[in-house]
Amino acid sequence: MPEPASTSILPILLPPPTLRPLAFRVFTKKHSLTITASSLQSLATFVGRNCGSGWREEGLAELVLDEIAKSWKKAGGGVIVEDTGNGAALLKSILKALEGNMSGGRVIVRDTAKDARGRALISENEVGDGELGKAGSASKGRPDSNEDGLNIGEESGLNDTRRWIKVVGAFEQHRPVYNVNKRNFDIMNIPPSLFPPPSQRANIFRDRYNLIYQRLLRNEAFHIPLQGTSSVSTARRSYKLTSIANLLGRSGTSHLLLGLLSMSPTGDLSLTDPTGSITLDIKYARAVPEDGAWFAPGMIVLVDGVYREEEVVTGSTLSGSGGVGGTIGGKFIVASVGGPPCERREASTGAAHRSGDGDMTVEGGFGWVDFLGVGSERSQGPRMRQIEKMCLHKGQPEEQDNVRKHVVVMSEVNLDVPKTVGALTHVFANYASLPENQLPLVFILIGNFIQHAVMSGGGSGGSIECKEYFDILASVLSSYPRLLQYSTFVFVPGDNDPWASAYSAGSSTTLPRDGIPDLFTSRVRRAFTNANNEHHPQNPHHTPGQAIWSSNPTRLSLFGPVNEIVVFRDDISERLRRTSIVFKPPKTQDDSNTAQNDTTTPDEDMELDKQNDNEPPPPEAEQEAEQKQDQQQQQEQIEKAQQKTPNPTTTIPITQNPTTLHASRKLVKTVLDQSHLSPFPQSIRPVLWDYAPALHLYPLPTAMILADSGADPFAVTYEGCHVMNPGRLIPEGSRSLVRWIEYDVMKRKGGVKEERF
Template structure:
């Protein structure tokens, strides 16, 4: 038997490992107890490299500083009620966050265990709460801080490894879990005054040079550094960003948390049928929560008491709030009056019905009138408000449609609607919970509620970078004097449908570009951007029919456009050209044949637009400051898409669709409603606001009359005086913005990709909407603070040699302009 003896460990080696052991509850040994002149066996076995030159037999070991040991902290049991005032001051007052009871319990347990008895006197708890709130906003956790969320547990776990002696370690070790080197950390010093200030929980001025924590939330997505407000930044086009529909963040409204959550799953163009239901549920929940925020649907205990005490008075009747009844709750309530919120649908039998998340019921609108009268369209696929009476048919119970009565099915009987209306729109400032968003107030402040911390576009949230971006905008675009002529740099030129297969379209384009082209390349004299929309062909390309020449002629059309653009090098080097496709453009029109294509749709392929890109590259090759990235560019975007200028300060939606004609074809005929006459061209009216008069409203159109108010009956005499073009524009704008959705139709009428419905939402309301509709008259309308512009077609119908476009001054209003060529 062979006995293998294990090598004997050197006692010197054991002694060397002793001081390296870490015990959290045991302080490190005193210096004079540390062993002296320790060296390992490996070091002792190394022979001298050159004995003849007096090289030491044993090389000198480099000095290694001992690892910092954690100071001992005696844990305490900290009640959540004791920590509540400090947590409220840090999370709610300073960071506009709401703590739940579970989150307060988690924070109290964490602070009591890691800060000990010095959590109040030394200000340790304040630093921990500040760091937790900052990391919570960096993770986009939402307004409500929940103790059961994995984000809070992950933050506390990372913070636990970076604490020593109740303080947050500023560098070295495991500091990688924290994103800032000087975040909320006061280093110990020998200065008596500084130590006294630290014990009192005060922060010495000048030690921590950082802005409010709100300014750091959402900044990473924009790439904004501290040098953004330097005087060297003079080009506003640097802050212009085109957001494609397929790149826009996707959000879904969580009813339980009453907050928007980002969808992290990978989208698909061919998802399961379950995603269609999710798309409808999300759209319904967004409108429902928006409706409950309206004052007409909010109940008050004081108002209810007054109404109960004086039910016969007329004043109490006007103060009653509306209440939405789920369709499933109509069962057994025959003859009762209710208000329903649901989507207009068509049943397999051909009957019109209304459906919500609980069920469906047949709808009878033979006696219904619109509120306000003839102010909006109503088509299947829209989510509307219907006020009426439920009528239960006893003889039909168990037969036909009522056989599937119950939650989730079609309820027996019918709902007799007397009034129908659109869900009222909500202003952008109310949605984001921030005032002063329209340029009237320099100091933006919170007015309560809202979704200001949500980064809907991926460019930074409103409350995080909104005020800073507006200061930058006022320095780069806004003139110091109100009487000074505005610069061309703050304008966006919007061109309507450009049919390249019509030779006169290129002549009109050349004339319009010549009005804005200048001899030199000064950025102050050229517009910020040009928006050119399709259809770039009158017929669906690549279908070999209806005059279509296929892909070869389609490529030649864009080559002719490149030749026209090359004649204006000053615009190609200083402006951004954005091209939005239509339904007849490639490649999607190859299988649609000119019919409605699914939205959103991808841009025109680069195969056809390569000549235009080379034209921009040739024009920008000679500029001196090309390395700074200030040259012009051509961007081929999706339909719809968004323009973001100065982050969330300006959101401009670009959408190309003949939605007016589709509304006329699919609308529901109501009682006393006359058929709409054919669309007429608008000649004289250029700027229309939502008011009783043509010139109502202020410069921003913000104070225009709210036409969706059902409390004031419409005046027939005033509607007869309003031109049809103006009335049609108001009707179209109100319908689209009240729905908060760019395609409020059935899937068979206007299909939408189920996983890409987020780019179709108009919530929060954008600052401007470019709706290119050739079946509607050209207009510029402001409704609820959103400026809607329709340039129509670049060629004016009925006028020979006339071109039309819209000149939009960012943050203000647009004007419909015409010229001859």
């Protein structure tokens, strides 16, 4: 189709105030974007130069501004269209690409069938979305940016699920920080440093507090009901937070506080928020829910109780009162302590899903924020969900069984233990015998790869001995070239792995920690190179296997912002048992319970935690009976399977007893409620100050691998986040048992497997 003849446009000088009403209607009313004064100046200059005097009468400016807003959203820009910082380069790229597609003041849509890649208004590669953006721009090629009408071609290259897997290390991902004034997240663009200014240490806890505080205010339990509402809506109690500085002069009143648990210099337990600090009296306190979570110094908690002001000693001053910003005089008599309720991932990112009647079920959130560096939910989510459906969710049930959808996770892979070689050989042999369309997508091997920190042993071999252990791993992997050709191997280090163990001597190292150096992993990389060189796949779009030595923690992005898997290696359960606060058991006498309920109502104040808990609290009588029946049925099935097939390699699913299930739920709830991987003081678990945002769990990931060698294996779902612990590869005291986790990315569920080798 021939292009229309271009007409000359006489540029005009368009003042920004004249364009402001039209820009407000297009950007704010239609696309929910905000424009700054500098960006309005750039838009006015662009419209005046390319649309001329017909910008208003012929409606040229409205069409151009609409295309600019669509391109901005499609490219992953923020809510604010700004002409400074990173937004300047993005806006300049959009205007430059749009100007090349204009004729006579109008945007000309090219023939995308002939020139789909080169004539796109703006490609994701131009805005720096990395490999994911490059892959997306090659298949995008459409001028229509309406996300509800995406058309994705049935290309064979898009069907490879491994193409959409991206491993993001802790030192590579974005560093979002919540801005209290803008009520949005800012991506820190200042290069991080290992030696930041001392003020950055205080910012770690301030950022954690602000993140949880805004999350708490978005909870329905903290919404203040409007006047004139019906009695049904006002029947539910709303909760109000009080800052510590506002306790002054309000002795004898009950309040709900949010703050950081810490130990004061005098050895007393205190609560701190940005306005001040107050000493806590937990003599009569109890946890809510009862024995449902850990509470230790370094955590941000909700505290309900009564403030008791100290008596006047001299004049009108309070004894020990430091005023606003310091330690408040008096004590806070705590009645109950609970964690801040968690928020589902859909509510945080604003991931809009259509229900059966076609209505949007979830709206709002921070959909334009690129938390991980793989694209925001609003810009990449709709398209990536279509690709996910094309790759994983086939039309027929029999086709879904032949889809590569598994992630294999093994933890505490101690290469210095002789039995580890036999365990790895057994697991790899089982998966290598599967057909090509059933091979696992990813193998995640988590340290400690060295059981003891030999790097700090001086004369025990040091780096030479560590190199030999990883050479053993290379020889084991070389025996299974099919896995090296068709799967991605991700290696996450532990505290005893080099180089961190050279100075930690096996103690807790700083977080995050970098991957294992190339000095020790050269032969493993060579094994992958040799396997891929010998393999000549028939599919030209085949993605070769690779070995990625990532950091701890690390994150796996599958289909951009749609699926996020966090991998973290830490013995966090043992640290919680050492540092947690022990509350007195509740009284069982009816009189004491009645007296306590008359003075305080901790159950009501902290009931919101249970309401937002996706996993129910410890099972009651009926639930325990159902669990016992399920366990008996599973045990009978296992016994029958063992009688029929006495083969020692039979896979036996692990059934959790009520004690193990309760302990796993308690651990998962503690970590996810804190939205942080290491909610401890710097003296207990040091964190690199500039890289602290990499430890945040906001928004919640779709899945999390919490590799804790001190806890039993489990797989628990809480608030839509599936948390798994593979435990040790070889359980303590066993001779021929091997355990690992197999995670299904289609069902977003994982299970613990156990076999004999």
